[in-house]
Amino acid sequence: MGTASPSTRLSCATHCGRGIQAAAALAWREWIRFVRQRNRVIGAAVQPVVFWLLFGAGLGPSFSLPGEATADVSYFQYFFPGTLLLILLFAAIFTTISIIEDRREGFLQSVLVAPLPRWSMVAGKLLGGTMIALVHAIPFLVLGLVTSGIFISVFQLFAVLLWLGLVGLQMVALGFSLAWRMSSVQGFHAIMNLLLMPMWLLSGAFFPVTTGPLRFVAIINPLSYSLSVLRRLFYLDATPAIRDMMIAGLPTMTLSICVTLIVTFLACVMAWILAKGRSTGEQP
Amino acid sequence: MPSAIDIRDVSHSFASRRALYNVSVEIQPGERFAFVGPNGSGKTTLFRLISTLFPLSAGEIDICGDSVAATPSLVRQHLGVVFQSPCLDRFLTVRENIELEGSLFGLSGATCRSQTALLADRFGFTDRLSDLAAKLSGGMRRRVEIAKTLLHSPEVILLDEPTGPLDPSARRALWELLDCVRRQDGVTVVFTTHLLEEAEQADRVAILDEGRLIACDSPAALRSSLGSDILSVRPLDVAAATQSLHEAFGILPQSVDGSLRVTLSADRNALARYMQKPHPEVASLSVASPTLEDVFLDRTGRCFTPVEPLVKGASHGHR
Numbered sequence: 001m002g003t004a005s006p007s008t009r010l011s012c013a014t015h016c017g018r019g020i021q022a023a024a025a026l027a028w029r030e031w032i033r034f035v036r037q038r039n040r041v042i043g044a045a046v047q048p049v050v051f052w053l054l055f056g057a058g059l060g061p062s063f064s065l066p067g068e069a070t071a072d073v074s075y076f077q078y079f080f081p082g083t084l085l086l087i088l089l090f091a092a093i094f095t096t097i098s099i100i101e102d103r104r105e106g107f108l109q110s111v112l113v114a115p116l117p118r119w120s121m122v123a124g125k126l127l128g129g130t131m132i133a134l135v136h137a138i139p140f141l142v143l144g145l146v147t148s149g150i151f152i153s154v155f156q157l158f159a160v161l162l163w164l165g166l167v168g169l170q171m172v173a174l175g176f177s178l179a180w181r182m183s184s185v186q187g188f189h190a191i192m193n194l195l196l197m198p199m200w201l202l203s204g205a206f207f208p209v210t211t212g213p214l215r216f217v218a219i220i221n222p223l224s225y226s227l228s229v230l231r232r233l234f235y236l237d238a239t240p241a242i243r244d245m246m247i248a249g250l251p252t253m254t255l256s257i258c259v260t261l262i263v264t265f266l267a268c269v270m271a272w273i274l275a276k277g278r279s280t281g282e283q284p
Numbered sequence: 285m286p287s288a289i290d291i292r293d294v295s296h297s298f299a300s301r302r303a304l305y306n307v308s309v310e311i312q313p314g315e316r317f318a319f320v321g322p323n324g325s326g327k328t329t330l331f332r333l334i335s336t337l338f339p340l341s342a343g344e345i346d347i348c349g350d351s352v353a354a355t356p357s358l359v360r361q362h363l364g365v366v367f368q369s370p371c372l373d374r375f376l377t378v379r380e381n382i383e384l385e386g387s388l389f390g391l392s393g394a395t396c397r398s399q400t401a402l403l404a405d406r407f408g409f410t411d412r413l414s415d416l417a418a419k420l421s422g423g424m425r426r427r428v429e430i431a432k433t434l435l436h437s438p439e440v441i442l443l444d445e446p447t448g449p450l451d452p453s454a455r456r457a458l459w460e461l462l463d464c465v466r467r468q469d470g471v472t473v474v475f476t477t478h479l480l481e482e483a484e485q486a487d488r489v490a491i492l493d494e495g496r497l498i499a500c501d502s503p504a505a506l507r508s509s510l511g512s513d514i515l516s517v518r519p520l521d522v523a524a525a526t527q528s529l530h531e532a533f534g535i536l537p538q539s540v541d542g543s544l545r546v547t548l549s550a551d552r553n554a555l556a557r558y559m560q561k562p563h564p565e566v567a568s569l570s571v572a573s574p575t576l577e578d579v580f581l582d583r584t585g586r587c588f589t590p591v592e593p594l595v596k597g598a599s600h601g602h603r
Binding site for chain 1: 390
């Protein structure tokens with residue numbers, strides 16, 4: 001120890017390799033933190049059941065869909081993609097709270113003084129968060145598929161999982177960008193509730209947003225596009241009548257995929273730029 | 285061999301105030317060096333500039349010959365940084381914490397494992413490797429943090445107020461540990477502190493005040509720069525006491541926190557003559573060899589640890 005470390009400039013490949021190694025280690029750390037906090041694990045396990053009961057039994061009687069196909073579609077089937085999105089959304093956003101905790105506990109500082117490109121730290125955080133968000137969403141997906149009478153092919157299932165991963169990443173990146181400058185967990189919750197609930201409600205998850213001034217909000221809401229693809233994937237093989245009802249007011253598949261890819265990319269870049277800009281790793 | 289840390293003309297400003305003014309310090313390899321100053325003196329700002337957390341706006345800092353501004357990645361490789369706030373992840377075990385650090389510094393799994401075992405053995409926490417970091421005592425946590433920073437064999441260890449939350453015995457243990465690391469590994473140990481008695485342990489001390497470097501030398505040299513002894517007088521009548529001190533020693537006494545102080549030369553005759561006379565204007569007096577506190581006082585005209593009145597109006601000290 002204490003012998004001179006090589007003073008040569010690190011080659012680009014080494015730099016990149018290190019960045020990936022560190023990102024993987026940091027993502028793994030997020031995962032371990034999640035598993036070791038029993039209340040978080042219990043929350044993730046119980047949440048799908050609660051939502052399933054709530055949407056399956058609670059909201060059923062007061063729900064009716066427009067159009068003639070109503071008889072063939074249960075309310076749960078209608079809410080299923082939106083509820084899945086909700087679970088993913090909240091899990092993804094709230095994993096980014098750990099940034100605020102990292103700063104408070106001094107952990108972030110020790111990462112910032114490591115010889116790493118800044119994207120590596122961001123990537124670790126985003127991947128870890130996406131992983132945890134998926135772990136929240138998958139049990140509900142399985143529960144829903146088993147009990148709702150929605151039948152999807154293996155291809156559809158695969159596509160749904162891929163899509164959940166992408167949307168999860170998008171939300172984690174968004175949460176990261178918001179949390180990076182926050183000094184308190186309370187402030188983060190306040191902003192999130194102010195932003196997330198309207199975003200989710202106006203995405204078409206709960207009711208079709210087809211007319212009125214809210215239509216404009218739905219158009220600029222990235223979640224509309226996330227939901228559009230999710231809904232379409234579930235009802236790919238449904239009869240035209242059911243499908244039309246399910247996707248009423250939603251943007252097209254191609255547009256939705258493009259918008260989501262672009263928004264996800266931009267959110268990741270924003271997280272990276274913000275992380276590059278501020279370096280103290282302390283309370284502001 | 286380049287100096288461990290070479291700080292040249294560094295200034296730093298925050299939005300509303302200037303935190304550092306043209307600070308220049310050169311720290312040699314293997315030195316134990318302390319930055320000491322009261323709260324708000326700029327030492328933490330300087331610490332963050334050295335550890336690459338703040339971007340350098342004016343001046344230059346080189347660590348082991350590499351520039352902080354131009355090649356932060358190389359500098360980070362030279363440095364092991366221990367922060368004031370504990371940086372272990374409390375949900376991870378000690379071993380996981382250390383191995384995570386290894387991944388951040390690009391160590392391979394096998395190297396990391398053998399290094400971890402070695403450090404744990406040396407620092408005496410082999411039996412705690414599988415415990416969660418949250419379960420460790422404050423002293424043990426610091427121990428693990430220092431071991432963790434040694435994982436990538438840094439040439440310089442930087443510590444920000446390392447003994448802050450520790451009790452006296454844990455403090456002593458920490459200093460012994462750092463000393464051992466310095467001797468065995470040849471690592472340069474640089475720390476900040478707001479405690480002068482801690483700074484006394486360093487080979488050299490840089491004293492900062494309000495963003496300015498007011499002294500930089502070994503504690504012994506700083507003390508002896510003040511002369512042999514300091515006479516401190518608590519007056520009953522300030523004007524009369526000031527005058528009698530001026531007459532006896534030929535210099536105007538410094539007034540600090542309600543007492544008058546005169547730095548004595550090696551010649552004790554003046555002191556002997558002063559003591560022989562009755563001094564009704566004086567309540568008490570003391571003679572002591574100078575401390576770093578006196579050095580600070582001499583350079584700034586203020587106490588290092590200002591006397592805060594416990595009860596409003598109880599003290600009329602000059603701040």
